[in-house]
Amino acid sequence: MTCVACAQPSTKVFCDPCAKLEYAELIRLYCRRTVSTSPVAMAQALMAHPRFPVAGQAHHPLVAGLLVAAYRNAGGAVGEGAIDTAIQRADTITGGFCAGFGADAAAIACGIAVSAIAGTTVKAEHAVARSLAHTLTGQGMLLIANNHGNRCCKRSVFTVLELAAHFFTATMGVTLAPPRGRIECAFSAQNKLCNGGDCKFYPAVAPAKAEPRLAVLG
């Protein structure tokens, strides 16, 4: 097999050097070389990294970086540095933002991706791109607002990436791959605040033990 992060031959899902990476470098490395157009599948793969946290700030650059990479992989024109810009911007949104600031960072990270792709500024010539970014952020917020129970970063990530795959295809001139069938979270057993059967992404067959694993999408 090859390492998920660096794509070099490896006997493990993540080779030994890549298994030691912090989340930001892991996301940057993966986004540089991935050819996937499925943001949800990409997120499932990276969240299975042994050092990727169950919750928190890492999920913000994950969403932003993966969406820019998926757009590029689907044939979209991406300026040099757009992926790094998206990752850096989204990584400035702290963990717990959803609880204290009235807005979920996973949704904002979608808007960051659109802004980084378009090179959006505050000027009039970028009004359309800003509107597009804000629309995606707003739709993501509304979907997340329908959730209840404990906050869950995996749930927010799956929610906005499924949305974004359709939104990019409908509005941005590329075709991203939507999830095939129902998304099943592979991380519920690791999450002390998992909402279990109340979550739409909870596996149909509950996992027996708390070990990281890769989810195979339909």
Ligand SMILES: [Zn+2]
């Ligand atoms: Zn590697």
